Amino acid sequence: MAYPEPLEALIGAFERFPGVGRVTAERLAFHVLRDSEARGLAPAIERAARDTRRCGTCFNVTEEDPCLICSDPERDAATIAVVEEPRHVEAMERAGCFRGHYHVLMGALNPAAGTELAHLGIGSLVERVSAGGIQEVILATDPDAEGEATGLAVVEALESSLGETAPEITRLARGLPAGSALEYLHRGILEDALEGRRVIGRRRGPGR
Ligand SMILES: [Zn+2]
Numbered sequence: 775m776a777y778p779e780p781l782e783a784l785i786g787a788f789e790r791f792p793g794v795g796r797v798t799a800e801r802l803a804f805h806v807l808r809d810s811e812a813r814g815l816a817p818a819i820e821r822a823a824r825d826t827r828r829c830g831t832c833f834n835v836t837e838e839d840p841c842l843i844c845s846d847p848e849r850d851a852a853t854i855a856v857v858e859e860p861r862h863v864e865a866m867e868r869a870g871c872f873r874g875h876y877h878v879l880m881g882a883l884n885p886a887a888g889t890e891l892a893h894l895g896i897g898s899l900v901e902r903v904s905a906g907g908i909q910e911v912i913l914a915t916d917p918d919a920e921g922e923a924t925g926l927a928v929v930e931a932l933e934s935s936l937g938e939t940a941p942e943i944t945r946l947a948r949g950l951p952a953g954s955a956l957e958y959l960h961r962g963i964l965e966d967a968l969e970g971r972r973v974i975g976r977r978r979g980p981g982r
Contacts, residue, residue: 781807831902833878833895835860843867843875850874852909856899856928858882858916866914869961871968874912877902882920883927889920891927899928900935912971913945929975943975 776782781803788799806812828834829841832854836842843849843863853874857863863876879894903911913928915921925945932940947970 832876833880833898834863834876848873852907853912854899854902854908854910855912855914856925857914858921858924862914862916866964869964871961871965874910877911879915879924879928882915883924884920894924894927896928896931900931903932903941904936908941910942910944911975912968913943913974917946917948925974933975940975942973944971945974946971 777785784803784806785796785799788794788802789796791799794802806815825837826835827837827839829836829839829844831840831844834841834843838845850873854877855866855872855874856877856879857866858879858881860878863878866872866876877895877899879896879899881889881894883889883891883894899911902908911928911932913925915924915928929943932943946967
């Protein structure tokens with residue numbers, strides 16, 4: 775017995791979501807049919823797609839380009855925290871203990887899952903740092919294997935492209951629970967990790 779074609783199409787659409795299998799997709803599709811409020815999903819998706827974009831500087835998701843963080847004169851533009859995803863920016867902002875700028879890589883190095891170096895925003899970070907005025911790049915990638923590999927790739931790219939003019943590169947302190955995603959960290963843990971960050975790129979930019 776097959777579902778009507780429009781329902782089958784909806785199930786198929788849910789199945790393309792990350793981590794959603796056939797059973798969950800069916801459950802979600804029936805929920806949408808049953809619950810009139812859930813139908814607000816369609817306009818919400820359209821609106822999010824229409825009214826958000828990537829910040830041309832930090833690649834965070836934003837309504838305005840440049841984003842509110844990049845255009846905030848109160849923030850320290852000489853310090854950039856490199857994170858994997860927009861949700862990590864959100865987590866650090868919620869924790870409220872970082873007042874610099876961000877650079878969102880849009881993923882982590884994971885060749886087995888098809889994410890190669892070229893897919894990440896490392897080139898745009900190098901360009902941004904090359905333009906000058908950056909004194910410290912803080913690696914705030916996840917403390918898991920992919921995040922570590924990604925951090926090393928960032929250090930390599932910055933040092934090989936910028937040589938002597940590369941800024942100081944630091945990494946959040948260890949002691950974070952292994953594999954824990956930044957987004958689950960409490961303010962205190964993140965604050966400690968920022969406070970205790972270690973220099974892993976030794977070259978200093980001019981003016982330091
Ligand atoms: Zn921005």
